[in-house]
Amino acid sequence: MKNYSEDWEAVIGLEIHVQLSTKSKLFSGASTNFGALPNTQACNIDLALPGVLPVLNEEVLRMAIKLGKALNAEINSPTSFARKNYFYPDSPKGYQISQMDRPIVEDGYLDIETDKGAKRIGVTRAHLEEDAGKSLHDDFEGQSGIDLNRAGTPLLEIVSEPEISSSEEAVAYLKSIHSIIRYLEISDGNMAEGSMRCDANVSVRKKGDEKLGTRTETKNVNSFRFVEKAIQYEIERQIHELESGNKITQETRLYDSQANTTRPMRSKEFANDYRYFPEPDLLPINLKKEFIEEVLATMPEMPNQKRERFVSQFSLSEYDAGLLAADKDLADFFEEVTKVSNSPKLSANWIMGELSAELNNENLSIKESKVTSNKLGQLISRIEDGTISGKIAKDIFEKMWSSGKEVDAIIKDEGLEQVTDDKEIETMIDEVIANNPEQLEQYRSGKDRLFGFFVGQVMKASQGKANPKQVNDILKSKLEK
Amino acid sequence: MDLHKLSLNQQLEGLKKGEFTSTELTSHYISRITEFDEQINSFITVTEDMALSQAKAADERYKNKTNLPLDGLPIAHKDIFCTKGVLTTCGSKMLSNFEAPYSSTVYEKLDKEGMVMLGKTNMDEFAMGSSNETSYFGPVKNPWNTEYVPGGSSGGSASCVSAELAPIATATDTGGSIRQPASLCGLTGIKPTYGRVSRYGMIAFASSLDQAGVVARSAEDAALILEAMSGHDPKDSTSLKLDKPNLSKELKSSIKGMKIGLPKEFFEKEMPSYIEQSIEEAIEVYKSLGAEVVEVSLSNINLSLPIYYIIAPAECSANLSRYDGVRYGYRCENPIDIEDLFMRTREEGFGAEVKRRILIGTYALSAGYYDAYYLKAQKCRQLVANDFSEAFKSVDVILSPTTPGTSFKSGEKTSDPIEMYLQDIFTIPANLAGLPGLSIPCGEHQGLPLGMQLVGNSLEESKLLQFAYSYQSNTDWHKKMPNI
Structure with missing residues (x-):
């Protein structure tokens, strides 16, 4: 496809579903563990037996309040729940308990950074709702199986303003949300397992046009890279359609990662009318000021604050500080290494250089590193004090990685001390x-x-x-x- | 001995003193059910074996002096309360095969106090109806005259207590489903304040209106069981954080100097002269007992019926969505696909009245209609509640007829839903405002009983029972029982 970007601009809004890492479900005491045998984690309430009633898991309020703070948003009190009505076999009540008029989090923003600089993206709202179960079609000849283990798992749906204008910005925004939920420890953010899911609303218009174009919604794209590709594809497809004199149909589309295309989902004959109304089984929740303050007192340092601190405390470059602070585990590792090595700059270089390369090679997370933060710190301090050269250190690092030995033992065993006489x-x-x-x-x-x-x-x-x-x-x- | 002629307190005394056993008392009621229920069809399920084993356990406890507060007293439960291991149908084909795997809080509370369940009583399907003619298990008959209806939706509960097949029964009230059948069957029926009794395990019709209570032969009996059913339940988020009240003690206080309000909007309506006369007589009784009677105005009360017929169907349309044939209950034969499974299961499993209300509710919540119907109804509901709050600044209770007339013949109103809905014109306002309401017998017309309604301020069940008890201590209407 030719590059149309000169004449056109994209308008993108993201809806991100984050599965909250509570021990029990949003409205029942059943466990939320991933991967249990089908229907072993669905209680009377999750099964929507006649007569059962929902009781809110208070932990989700704490999680939502923290997210609201991190998104510079308002916390609504009272906040209330609503029923969203639709029939689907994995939606046991025939309605989903969600939020409509008074979502717990409203009117915030998030600052993102791309190659083109900084930008502020508005966050319309974040509301609590319950997840559905799963329909299983593979193992049942001519029938479908229903697994209600996931039914009732708490979700926060974070809705952005349509202020994102490129696939790069979309990914930066998504990564920033990912980083925040990991920092707040309210979700593991695992996109492959579905604990973070992203739907993208995309439309295009001629530059300078006030009126928004017709949008499409691309559903459930399950990695950062696919989000970028799916949006890019959708932008180009829409421009191509419009330039060919066609119209865009408002529809829901699915991303096919194999073919790198989006295609319409089997369209329903009529539009869904969810018939929202206030959930009569749950009274509106008044969040007391003291409760909110108590929750906010437990807020950890957030990625932006950490980045700034890394710059001022350790004299790291904005770029290095940003990379390290984006991932809480990585940032913690860096601080541990620095504590031992006393050399922030060198520690940052080693973590983002040698260590990251090895981790990538073996597809390990920072927490699974074969060289612990303490051992890496010692290695770096041996460079600092002149015992070994940087070049020798690289060889030693390889040995530490494969053997698990400490730096001093390797230096001694192999007589690798630097000659400084x-x-x-x-x-x-x-x-x-x-x-x-x-x-x-x-x-x-x-x-x-x-x-x-x-x-x-x-x-x-x-x-x-x-x-x-x-x-x-x-x-x-x-x-x- | 005619054990069924004893009041609940007398039965409890008899059990405590060892004059008879719970097994004897329970067997007595079981044999009455066996003998008479064919005429009135008040039970869907009779749990004879379970009842006798519960009675036996109660007798053991009496023997060991470890007896519980209400040990060995029999009770019938409306088939809307889930009871573990027992068929719980809600009067519907949809749940005609549903054996509940858990028990409602109401059942559990009474079970913990030692009560013996005789069975599950018939009701209008999903509690929708005012004549008990919509039940999948056949219509219930009024023991006063079996050509007449017992009222609904708690028709089975009212009918069986009236026929003395059970000494008392649980019931539920969404728009009058306790008070109207109590009135039509000559009983004392009380619906407490919304949130007083847990709704957990009580199959939902309209969540913001549903409330459990009892139909009994006297205010004293009603107080004894209602207090045991009451109290906060962490499983129901709308349940009030209050301990159970001591109604049995409080109901004996004098009403002297208290004020009764007569809503002029009710009395301006044309009503049969026999009702007017009975109500006037009742007012005279209260005056003679030292109560003061004043007129009050509930200016928005005429909106109650239309408000109710938007909110209740709207909530029911969502509450009944779970009956889809996927997990339990009725499922249509050989569905082609999931749409077919949903549509035919619901087409075949629900009766006409239930479908009518689901349709009304779905319509009222639809895009483009929500603001005009549901939202407006909620705002008007607040106006009705405000009227009551204003009135209760100057009076203690509000008195009116319970129903626009005595019972009517089976089939008389089934073809005209609006005529049927008008049955609840006096009872619905209390549900909209979440207030306690009670009906007690106060007269008779052509051999059929007639009730008056007392509505109290929020949480003032004891005041209502005080008024009912004083009246019943000075009149005999509640003592009249049908010949069956």
């Missing part, structure tokens, strides 16, 4: 100069580039253990003679 280095240099009279001649007649050759020879002679700075200094003075 001027006399010893001088002896090696003298030998190298004596062995290479031709190169010496050429160097002295003006071929400066050969300096590197001599450094290499000295390092080789020292098996890499000579302190490079000392080698440089001494070599320079010897060659000038």
Whole structure:
């Protein structure tokens, strides 16, 4: 497809469903553990037996209040629940308990960063609702199975304003939400397991147009990369349609990650009318000021605050600080390493360089790192105190990764201490100069580039253990003679 | 001994003193049910074996002096209360095969006090009806005259207590379903304040209006059981955080100096002269007991019926969505696909009145109609509640007829739903405002009983029972029982 971006602009809004990591369900005492045998975690309330009633799990209020604070939003009190009516076999009551008029979180914003700079995205609302069960079609010849384990699991649906204008911004926003929910420890944010799901509303219009174009909703895209691709595809498809003189149909579309396309979901013959009305089984909830304050007192440091602190406390660059602070586990690891190494800059480089490479190679999370923060800290402090060179440290790191040994043990066993004795280095240099009279001649007649050759020879002679700075200094003075 | 002629307190005394056993008392009622229920069809399920084993356990406890507060007293439960291991049908084909896997809080509270369940009483399907003619298990007859209806929806409960097949029965009231059948069967029926009794395990019709209570032979009997049913339940978020009241003690206080309000809007309506006369006589009794009678105005009360017929169907349309044939209850034969399963299950499983209300409610909540119907009805509901609050600043109770007339013949109103809905014109306002209401017998016309209604301020059940008890201590209407 040709690049249309000059004439057109995209208008994107995201609806993100976050599964809250409570022990029990939103309105029942049943467990929310993932992966149990079908229907073993569905109690009378989840099964919607005649006569059962919902009782709100208070923990979700705390979680929602924290999210509201992190999104710079209002916390509504009273907040109230509503019934959203629709028939579906995995929706046991025939309605979903959700929020309509007074969502717990309303009117916030989130600052995101892309290559094009910073941007503020409005957050319309975040409301509590219950998840549905699952329909299973594979194992039942000509029939469907229903698993209600997930039914009633608490969700927070976070709805953005239609203020996102590119797939890059959409991903930055999504990643930022992901980072926040992980920091707040209100969800594991695992997109592959469905604990964070994203629906994208996309429309396009000619630049300068006031009126919004017809939008489509692309559902349940389950990774950051797919969100980016699905939105990009949808923008280009819509522009292509419009430029070809066609109209956009307001519809729900599914992203096909294999083909990298979106296609319409089997369209219903009539539009859904959810017939929302206030849930009479749950009274509106008044959130007392003291309760909100008590919850806010438990707020952790958030990614933006951490990033700023990393810059001011550790003199990291904005970029490094941002990368480390985006993931709470990574940020914690960095601080632990720094505590031992006393060298924030070097610690940051090692974590984002060598360590990240190894983690990526073996597809491990930072928490699963084979070199602990303490051990990495020790390694870095051995570079700092001059015991080993940076180059040797890389070899040692490889050994630590595979053997689990500590840095000092490896240095001792393999005699890898850096040579820092001027006399010893001088002896090696003298030998190298004596062995290479031709190169010496050429160097002295003006071929400066050969300096590197001599450094290499000295390092080789020292098996890499000579302190490079000392080698440089001494070599320079010897060659000038 | 005619054990069924004893009041609940007398039966309890008899059990405590060992004059008879719970097994004897229970067997006595079971044999009356066996003998007479064919005529009135007041039970859907008779739990004879379970009752006798509960009675036996009660007798053991009496023997060991470990007896519970209401030990060994029999009771019938409306088939709207889930009872573990027992068929719980709500009067519908939809649940005609549903054996509840858990018990309602009401059942559990009474069970913990030692009460013996005789069986589950017939009712209008999903509590929708005022004549008990919509039950899948056949119509219930009025023991005073079996050509007449017992009222509804708690028709089975009223009918069986009136015929003395049970000494007392639980019931529920969404728009009058306790008070109207109590009135038509000559009983004392009380619907407490919304939230006084837990709704957990009570099959929902209209969640913001439904409330459990009892139909009894006297205010004293009603107080004894209602207080045992009451109290906060963490399983019901709308249940009030209050301990159970001591109604049995409080009802004996004097009403001297208290004020009765007569809503002029009710009395301006044309009513049969026999009702007017009975109510006037009742007012005279109260005056003679030292109560003062004043006129009050409930200016929005005429909106009650239309408000109710929007809110109740709206809530029921959602509450009854769970009956889809997927997990329990009736399921249609050989569904082609999921749509067919939903549609035919509901088409075949629900009766006409239930379908009518689901349709009305679905319509009232639809996009484009919500504001005009549901939202407006909720606002008007607040106006009705405000009228009551204003009135209760100057009076203690509000008195009116319970129903526009005595009972009517079976089939008489089934073809005209509006005529049927008018049965609840006096009772609905208390549900809209969440207030306690009570009906007691106060007269008779052509061999059929007639009731008056007392509505009290929020949480003032004891005051209502005081008024009922004083009246019953000075009159005999409540002592009249039908010959069956």
